Amino acid sequence: MNAMLETPELPAVFDGVKLAAVAAVLYVIVRCLNLKSPTAPPDLYFQDSGLSRFLLKSCPLLTKEYIPPLIWGKSGHIQTALYGKMGRVRSPHPYGHRKFITMSDGATSTFDLFEPVAEHCVGDDITMVICPGIANHSEKQYIRTFVDYAQKNGYRCAVLNHLGALPNIELTSPRMFTYGCTWEFGAMVNYIKKTYPLTQLVVVGFSLGGNIVCKYLGETQANQDKVLCCVSVCQGYSALRAQETFMQWDQCRRFYNFLMADNMKKIILSHRQALFGDHVKKPQTLEDSDLSRLYMATSLMQIDDNVMRKFHGYNSLKEYYEEESCMRYLHRIYVPLMLVNAADDPLVHESLLSIPKSLSEKRENVMFVLPLHGGHLGFFEGSMLLPEPLTWMDKLVVEYANAICQWERSKLQCAEAEQVEAGLE
Secondary structure (H helix, E strand, O other): OHHHHOOOOHHHHHHHHHHHHHHHHHHHHHHHHOOOOOOEOOEEEEOOOHHHHHHHHHOHHHOOOEOOOOOOOOOHHHHHHHHHHHOOOOOOOOOOEEEEEEOOOOOEEEEEEEOOOOOOOOOOOEEEEEEOOOOOOOOOHHHHHHHHHHHHOOOEEEEEEOOOOOOOOOOOOOOOOOOOOOHHHHHHHHHHHHHOOOOEEEEEEEOHHHHHHHHHHHHOHHHHOOEEEEEEEOOOOOHHHHHHHOOOOHHHHHHHHHHHHHHHHHHHHHOHHHHHOOOOOOOOOOOOHHHHHHHHOOOHHHHHHHOHHHHHOOOOHHHHHHHHOHHHOHHHOOOOEEEEOOOOOOOOOHHHHHHHHHHHHHOOOEEEEEOOOOOOOOOOOOOOOOOOOOOHHHHHHHHHHHHHHHHHHHHHHHHHHHHHHHHHO
16 A cells, blocks of 8 residues: 555656657657758759850759748658649649540540740740650649649640540540650640741650650651750659669659559550450450459559550560660750759659769750759649649749740850851951
């Protein structure tokens, strides 16, 4: 009895346990949200040249620190998750016209065309030809937000809808979009060139779209005709090198892989009649048994191996990834090229970033931009909790495009002045 009465220290022990638990929770929150990470200007990799010096003067976002929302913005996972779930906040609804193009194999490609709502800063006719991310299209919120901002800065925008991505557009051939097929994007660009013969092009690709646009430009020199510049955001450059990292649990990449594979399965199965129906003349390598394997797939690599590569007759997954990746085409791009990735992108392993770094060390037309934060296509900005409608990425792409247009205009003016002086002599 006396012993029981002599234990007044128990409440103090319980308080200590509570304090330890709170401290542990706070520690986990700080670590998970990466709150101790500093904000800084993006790391820039480029060759010293007249173009790079002009860009540093004309693009303040390249030298200003990118400040994400204070509470959660330093977490690449949260930025990526918010982009994937929410897209953007207060997303506008730009008005466009849907165009249809029949491809040589009977596929029906579509893109949406948005006219500018203001005059461009240099007064020229400029069209942004935009390729969205995997299974995306012009109705995605991040695309709508970017298009609306580009329109207000004087750009006409053409946005490719990946083959099979729009739920209300049926497939008219046994083929969907693949990792590096440039046919539909090339058809859209050719349409713009023919319809607007005086326009100049700014090429923009997001994630998988970045791979497609860079591959398209590098496939042939003619594809760079009338192109002022190219911007690629959050791509992985080499699917072959990325496939191993995408199967690892580090940074939860295996989990993201599963989620994206599940989404791809849903899209493919929504077109099962067009792809696997009895009346369909399927590619020789695509068999009905591949449909059963598709149901069992838990990764993008399994889907690519069993279905996607067979649309174009590749013999193996290795061959498919080697041929479809833009890595082998990047050195053939001669127009100004800005490559943007986030250091905390959980989908793109840091080892893949050696590709743009190495390229920027060899080519004067290439600038690689690497902010500390942003996740995968997030790049949200805001003071504390709520993000702003426009992202750092939206503003950077338009700012860079404006600078390139001014650079080209100044070169043209210099050339005209030299011609006048030569005539006077």
